[in-house]
Amino acid sequence: MPWPFAIIATLTIASAVAAMSLRSLVHCALALTIAFAGLAAFYLQLEAQFVGFAQILVYIGAVAILIVFAILLTRSDEPPRRSRFSSAGAAGVGIAVIVFGLLTGLILSSGAVRPEIRPPPEVTVGQIGNQLMTRFILPLEVIGLLLTAALIGAVIIAMREKDEG
Amino acid sequence: MVETMDQIFVTSKHWLVGLLPTQCQPVFSVILSVAAIVITFATLFAITTLLERKGLGRIQNRYGPNRVGPYGIFQPIADGLKALTKEDVVPRTADKVVHYLAPLALVVPVFLALAVVPVGRNMAALDVDAGVLFFFAVGAATELSVFMAGWSSRNKYSLLGAMRAIAQMISYEVPLILSAVTVIMAAGSLSAVKIVEAQAGYWGIIPRWYVLTPWGMAGFILFMIAATAESNRSPFDLPEGESELIAGYYTEYSGFKFALFFLGEYLGLFAVSGLGITLFLGGWHAPLASLGWIPSWMWFFAKLLVFIAAFIWVRGTLPRLRLDQLMSFAWRLMLPMALTNILAAGAWRFMPAGITRWIGCSLLVAVPYVLFAGALAGRKPLVKREYKYAD
Numbered sequence: 373m374p375w376p377f378a379i380i381a382t383l384t385i386a387s388a389v390a391a392m393s394l395r396s397l398v399h400c401a402l403a404l405t406i407a408f409a410g411l412a413a414f415y416l417q418l419e420a421q422f423v424g425f426a427q428i429l430v431y432i433g434a435v436a437i438l439i440v441f442a443i444l445l446t447r448s449d450e451p452p453r454r455s456r457f458s459s460a461g462a463a464g465v466g467i468a469v470i471v472f473g474l475l476t477g478l479i480l481s482s483g484a485v486r487p488e489i490r491p492p493p494e495v496t497v498g499q500i501g502n503q504l505m506t507r508f509i510l511p512l513e514v515i516g517l518l519l520t521a522a523l524i525g526a527v528i529i530a531m532r533e534k535d536e537g
Numbered sequence: 538m539v540e541t542m543d544q545i546f547v548t549s550k551h552w553l554v555g556l557l558p559t560q561c562q563p564v565f566s567v568i569l570s571v572a573a574i575v576i577t578f579a580t581l582f583a584i585t586t587l588l589e590r591k592g593l594g595r596i597q598n599r600y601g602p603n604r605v606g607p608y609g610i611f612q613p614i615a616d617g618l619k620a621l622t623k624e625d626v627v628p629r630t631a632d633k634v635v636h637y638l639a640p641l642a643l644v645v646p647v648f649l650a651l652a653v654v655p656v657g658r659n660m661a662a663l664d665v666d667a668g669v670l671f672f673f674a675v676g677a678a679t680e681l682s683v684f685m686a687g688w689s690s691r692n693k694y695s696l697l698g699a700m701r702a703i704a705q706m707i708s709y710e711v712p713l714i715l716s717a718v719t720v721i722m723a724a725g726s727l728s729a730v731k732i733v734e735a736q737a738g739y740w741g742i743i744p745r746w747y748v749l750t751p752w753g754m755a756g757f758i759l760f761m762i763a764a765t766a767e768s769n770r771s772p773f774d775l776p777e778g779e780s781e782l783i784a785g786y787y788t789e790y791s792g793f794k795f796a797l798f799f800l801g802e803y804l805g806l807f808a809v810s811g812l813g814i815t816l817f818l819g820g821w822h823a824p825l826a827s828l829g830w831i832p833s834w835m836w837f838f839a840k841l842l843v844f845i846a847a848f849i850w851v852r853g854t855l856p857r858l859r860l861d862q863l864m865s866f867a868w869r870l871m872l873p874m875a876l877t878n879i880l881a882a883g884a885w886r887f888m889p890a891g892i893t894r895w896i897g898c899s900l901l902v903a904v905p906y907v908l909f910a911g912a913l914a915g916r917k918p919l920v921k922r923e924y925k926y927a928d
Contacts, residue, residue, distance in 0.1 A: 398688055402635065405681060421667045425674040433677025433710075437703060440684050444700070497667045497727050 384410030405436040422497045543832045547659050570662040582803045583613035596853030620796035635689035640797035642682035646675040647804040654811035657821045657834030668729035680706050690789035698785025702776035708867040713763035715875035716756040719882035720816040733820030746819035751898040752881040757817040764809040772855040810844040870913050877905040
């Protein structure tokens with residue numbers, strides 16, 4: 373295993389575990405941010421610049437900020453008294469193992485992990501943009517519509533509260 | 538001779554790297570670039586603090602620092618020593634780890650952002666295919682450091698300041714990026730180096746800078762307003778409104794951590810100004826073809842110093858905005874203007890060159906501006922303001 377990969381993987385997994393197990397919610401959010409940054413580092417290591425930078429811009433610049441805002445606005449960050457692990461932990465673990473096994477089996481049987489090593493394609497941001505504007509224009513438009521609808525919905529929810537109060 | 542001066546830093550770096558054995562060369566080359574960025578911009582920061590205090594002093598009809606050295610030029614050194622020797626006070630209830638990491642989380646991304654700005658011909662430390670995107674991506678990470686500082690201090694003024702700062706940065710990031718999109722469309726590249734190259738050459742004596750087109754002018758103004766707000770400078774310095782919030786999110790920082798915040802803020806200003814120069818003002822290109830003999834890096838830093846002077850001037854001149862004014866300005870004027878400006882840039886791209894293109898694109902920028910600004914002002918007739926209590 374190459375060294376940069378090992379370092380990034382350890383950091384990402386460690387911070388992902390920390391995000392699940394730390395007591396303070398804000399600490400969890402910050403650990404999650406490090407996990408996002410680790411994923412971005414993976415993309416960059418795979419020479420996928422656009423995806424890597426977009427990951428940083430969207431996940432660290434927007435999603436992480438959204439999470440901390442949500443934590444601050446909705447509840448105090450006092451750590452909860454009782455254990456955060458629910459009583460249905462055993463069932464959860466069981467389901468997780470089953471899903472993981474199923475997915476692994478499917479991926480291994482699908483032939484997507486053929487050991488042949490192809491040279492990495494040279495993809496520039498311009499090519500991605502061209503593809504998005506030509507071949508994948510319909511999915512792009514549909515996603516745009518969906519996001520606009522979500523945005524309008526969020527504004528409407530925020531406005532209704534104002535009218536009642 | 539001209540060529541030698543222009544490339545003096547590049548050739549001296551190659552020479553220094555060549556002295557080492559082959560296997561150390563890539564690492565050493567990177568270290569040299571990083572050291573150059575850190576030293577140059579930290580020195581510029583020291584000079585800027587002095588210039589700012591002097592300039593503000595002149596605007597406010599006083600001298601400014603004039604005790605340390607002739608004309609007070611050693612004031613930055615005294616300030617640095619003071620920051621280093623000052624006690625580092627951490628509040629007892631503060632979240633120690635996050636409190637410690639917050640200034641680092643500000644300074645590191647800002648230095649990373651400076652790496653993609655081409656400061657001269659062949660002088661971009663990090664020439665990546667998606668340079669502008671990289672700039673905005675690491676710039677977005679600084680918002681998190683503001684939150685970390687405000688939250689970990691366990692001080693309500695810090696937290697309020699951080700909330701204000703993040704709300705402001707998110708709001709102004711949208712017009713900042715959208716106004717940069719016009720240039721990316723025109724240059725057809727996200728690489729900062731290619732964008733500068735696209736602005737080479739002259740129309741007669743006028744340089745081919747994007748600022749000298751209708752959409753470029755509008756984009757440049759939008760970009761600079763958004764950049765002022767992004768770097769929390771006056772008139773958008775509400776997050777540290779001292780009359781309301783003491784010092785905003787870094788109220789509970791002292792000593793060198795405070796100095797790091799100060800440094801990060803100024804470096805962010807340099808970075809975003811450098812990007813503005815790259816996108817709209819032709820980067821390191823000379824404004825006149827006859828001045829091409831002056832080294833390219835000198836042009837970049839001359840432009841940067843003009844920007845700094847303008848920022849100091851604005852800070853000394855304009856009063857602070859109110860929070861609601863700040864928000865409605867961003868969402869009701871800057872955002873729609875940035876969107877229509879993209880339309881204008883598209884029209885410029887596809888219309889044949891000539892006077893019709895100029896008139897058409899100018900109208901595409903000017904008419905929406907009048908409409909949006911009128912809507913923002915509420916169409917109130919302009920009358921002499923009556924003061925009830927201040928007479």
